[in-house]
Amino acid sequence: MQFAQLPIDQEIRDEAGRSGAWPFEEARKLVARMERSGKSEVLFETGYGPSGLPHIGTFGEVARTTMVRNAFRILTGDTIPTRLLCFSDDMDGMRKIPENVPDREALVPYLHMPLTVVPNPFGGASQSFAEHNNAMLCRFLDTFGFEYEFASATEYYRSGRFDAVLLRAAERYEDIMAVMLPTLGAERQATYSPFLPISPSTGRVLYIPMKEVDAKNGTVTFTDEDGRDATVPVTGGSVKLQWKPDFGMRWAALDVDFEMFGKDHQTNAVVYDRICEILGGTPPEHFVYELFLDAEGAKISKSKGNGLSIEEWLTYAAPESLGLYMFGKPRAAKRLHFDVIPKAVEDYYQFAASFERQDTRSRLQNPVFHIHGGAPPVSGIAVPFALLLNLVSASNASNKETLWGFISRYAPGVTPETDPELDRLVGYALRYFEDFVRPSKRFRAPDETERQALEALARKLAELPADADAALIQDAILDVARPIERYQDTKKTGPNGGPGVSGEWFQMLYQTLIGQERGPRFGSFVALYGIEETRALIDEALSGRLAGGQAV
Structure with a gap:
């Protein structure tokens, strides 16, 4: 998943300019944006909520953004520098105590305090909960070789990086409220403020109305938790913004050019854009991706735990296969569960095997080009x-x-x-x-027709040379099935003009011999497993030992 340094010639640039691959489509929008703005650098951004550990969605967002970034580099001949900023909203208050932390009771006094103030419940060198999770994020991204810069909201707020735009937010407070209030219910409207002050008395992030916003002095006044009025500056980390205004403020302050987000943000995108414009910025190019579903088609929820974690995927497959899963149809809802892993692995190596044979146009459409920044490290695999x-x-x-x-x-x-x-x-x-x-695995015993077919297959395999290849074995398997009426498919034509062989034949082989509903080309399996070993497997099935539950 590294940001590869692929040599870029004119042919690649020309083909990239016409390519229908979605990273190039998004990158072309950025090229047009740079032509309009005249900027000398492109800033990509991804956001991260450090209340939990990095997850598969984090990988997807950074991987897909990196694909667009690399596509932009190719389109421009690498003449415009780019940066990827992974931004952690670690100044957010801890609204609830996560389920997966030790000694949850010890964190109760820190509810609603900024995550960078909450003690680290896991131990180790990190002082705060946010610092621990931010370190996990960086370790996570480094594992996959992503090229990025890490940014902490707390550090940016406290250091003054956002001060100029926060002062502008105080000046244009009413304009921001005019955008936000129509998006809220009546009860929330009565108490809403885009500014969230940090209580001088308790240190908690307060969701309360402002009594006064003083644009001239750059301060806000509110009733603190001790019942007394407090006035604090909007600068220097004394306040943060609500998450929707924060999106737009960050875009304006950092001059972000590209940010993708999930479909759950789509209805708010117009709000983020308008806040950005009010604060003097130009909204970035967006890419909205669909959310993942579980095996039953329900939306994946971190709190429900009905999804597939990054650790679980990487237990059974390499990161490249996950990159392939992220590349394919990002605007379509996709089910994310264990059953998708083998297909993702299989497809990855098929794409890798075809890459070397393809011309430039086809390569730019090939997922492995985008997964590896144009330079895939493998060219297929000897055994699928x-x-x-x-x-x-x-x-x-x-x-x-x-x-x-x-x-x-x-x-x-x-x-x-x-x-x-x-x-x-x-x-x-x-x-x-x-x-x-x-x-x-669920083996079933063959019926009488199937027994006769399996006996015929065992005899046919015995006639083959020991070194028969997969194609010869597959032909022999088909020859056994063709005379058997149950396995004839009149919609297909056999080699002598007769009916072809139906899929029911191969399904029977997998159900009785392997204990599965389906599998790859059976001739290839026999070639790999061995002819004599397959004949022994048939004997096991015919004897009833497989269906009886005895292990193969």
């Missing part, structure tokens, strides 16, 4: 991931050595040393099988 999973399933392998015994026979000369990428996949396949495939 789906085949590895089926090999683990059929062989009952529990370690890499067993699997490599099959792989080395299937692909002579390929070893863990010569193909470390495949060795990494072997490890993922073993873990994924053990946790997800094995518990769901």
